[in-house]
Amino acid sequence: MRRHRHAKIVATVGPASASPERLKALFLAGVDTFRLNFSHGLHQDHARVHAAIRDLERETGRPIGILQDLQGPKIRIGTVAGGKLDLAAGDRVRFVPEGREGNARAIPLPHPEIFASVAPGQDLLIDDGRVRVRVTGVQDDALDAEVVTGGVISDRKGVNLPGTVLALSPLTEKDRADLAFGLELGVDWVALSFVQTPSDVIEARGLIGGRAGLMTKIEKPSALEHIEDIVRLSDAVMVARGDLGVELPPEDVPGRQKELVRACRRAVKPVIVATQMLDSMVSAPSPTRAEASDVATAVYDGADAVMLSAESAVGQYPVEAVAMMDRIIRRTETHRLYRSLVAASEPEVEDSPPHAVAAAAAGLADAIQAAAIVAFTLSGTTAARIARKRPNVPILAATPDPGVSRRLSLYWGAHSVLSEDIASYEAMAAKASELAQSEGFAQSPELVVVVAGIPFGTPGTTNNLRVIELGRDT
Structure with a gap:
């Protein structure tokens, strides 16, 4: 069962890939570590997948990694009057604690941490950044803002705050229960979402101990300000380009990806590049040329692993997506420029x-x-x-x-x-x-x-x- 490549493949398990037969097909196609996304599914569902992977491990005689990905805090607006609100650039809006709307144009925000942390001039991004508003005034029970980029918002849409550090633990009560369950199952890695500061990693480390490797997901700009300490405190790092790409300008993400890969190599910590790598293969049997180039770029950067999310979890072609990723990695690693590019990003050897x-x-x-x-x-x-x-x-x-x-x-x-x-x-x-x-x-x-x-x-x-x-x- 030798892989004829160096970079590894992580694949997310979901409805399209949870059966023992499909897990085996994915492993044979090239998966090295399976990701269990605890944002979805019940504990008994994850337990069945875990047991099937361990059975597959015994059958093939090869070790297989299992990554538990915790959901983390999800910041969302509440229920808006009429189910949706159409905002145009220049409109004035007010965010209020849930239950204190008062008028139809007020937007409920059930997160007191935001009212305590946000400052004038900072932005709130709603619905993956489709709507952007800028805070103009802060009160104890209200935020006034001006719409910068308009659009329609509806109930429970997600909110990102790229310029704000929230006094919010990355571990919710749900995460703590999920973590205890995952550690009892015997997962190999635990991925921590919503990391903002090094203290977030320390908190998770205290709960995990040495029972699994701690993987920090880099998806907040505030984490980038403390990246050296966060990498040092982690056992591995995931470049989670989904949320990171919402909170950072898109043109900044490629450079940040390279910086993170190099920082992890310097610290001797494995690094995964994730999110939308072969996204079109959710519904198509082959990727776009841009997606193939995206996977190859991560390999040229020297990443330890690349990850499939929806492609293997809910896509129509999960096995084909893994096989395609395997082919892209192998072809990239045999390209005549590969060695020189990887060597060019090699960090200095630590003096020990x-x-x-x-x-x-x-x-x-x-x-x-x-x-x-x-x-x-x-x-x-x-x-x-x-x-x-x-x-x-x-x-x-x-x-x-x-x-x-x-x-x-x-x-x-x-x-x-x-x-x-x-x-x-x-x-x-x-x-x-x-x-x-x-x-x-x-x-x-x-x-x-x-x-x-x-x-x-x-x-x-x-x-x-x-x-x-x-x-x-x-």
Whole structure:
């Protein structure tokens, strides 16, 4: 079940893909990690999908990652008089707490945090930015605003506040219940929505502990102001271009995407590029050329993974969308410009022995044209450090921990495999040779670069580098 590509594929599960048969087809087409979107579905629905993925994992003998995506706070207007309100540029409007409308033109806003945080000159975007209003005055129980971009708004439409940091936890009561359920199921990653500041990540970390990897979704401009700290506190990052693209000018999103990918590579954290990557394949059997280019751009940027949302959750062609994404990644990674573009965005190696050893392993493997790099890792850190260099050879990540093995399925270039812990140089060479051959990465007399930490069994050391010739050094 070896993937002949480095970048990974994340696919969202929904009505179009929740059956065991469809999940298997998606996995065989190229899915490495499945996303369970807790904005939709009941707990029992997600439990059935989780069980089916674990059954598939046992059937195929390959670790499969499961990502739980929490809904987060949803800011919406209330019920407007008559069901809709037609606004034109230049109109004056008033937002009031729900239940205090008073007149037909008042727009209910059931979020006291907004009244406490917003300031004159800041914008409110309604219905994914289709309607934009600018705040002109603030009172304890009302916001006065002028319509900048008009349109029709109706009941319960979403509201974005790109220039406002709200005193609002990213974890609602629903999220806390969903998180407890997901951790009990045994999800591998938890994606946190509505992150504004580093303290939001710390709050979630306290609840998750070490039971799953914490993935921060970057979808608020305020998060970009603290991005270095947020990345450092996270285990992984998702560039959630949907909400981010509403709150940022569209022309800013591509540059921000590149900045985020580079920041994550520098911090040795996997990064997913998400939202509308092959959106036309929700209803069509092939993508637009612009969408194919979008996926390829994320791969050229060096992203660890690209994600399908509605395409695999509710689309008419979920398997075809995965297969198309797989083909785009493989073709991009074999293009003659790929290596030079990925190398151009390579961050400087951190000044520490573990990072230097990992970088040396990647460089050495490329220089001697090794068949693979075998990384023995307890926490996944060794494999992540090697992957940061984006070597031209595959990374065979061996770990005794099933949870780590599943999380590694999200990392660029990592083919994770369960293996008993090693305790000596001789065992290291013998196991590396065995795994490289049994997993189909190398055969005698090819060379393999082996990386491990000494003393064996100590997480995060990454201090030993060895080259072995299969059939001779074992």
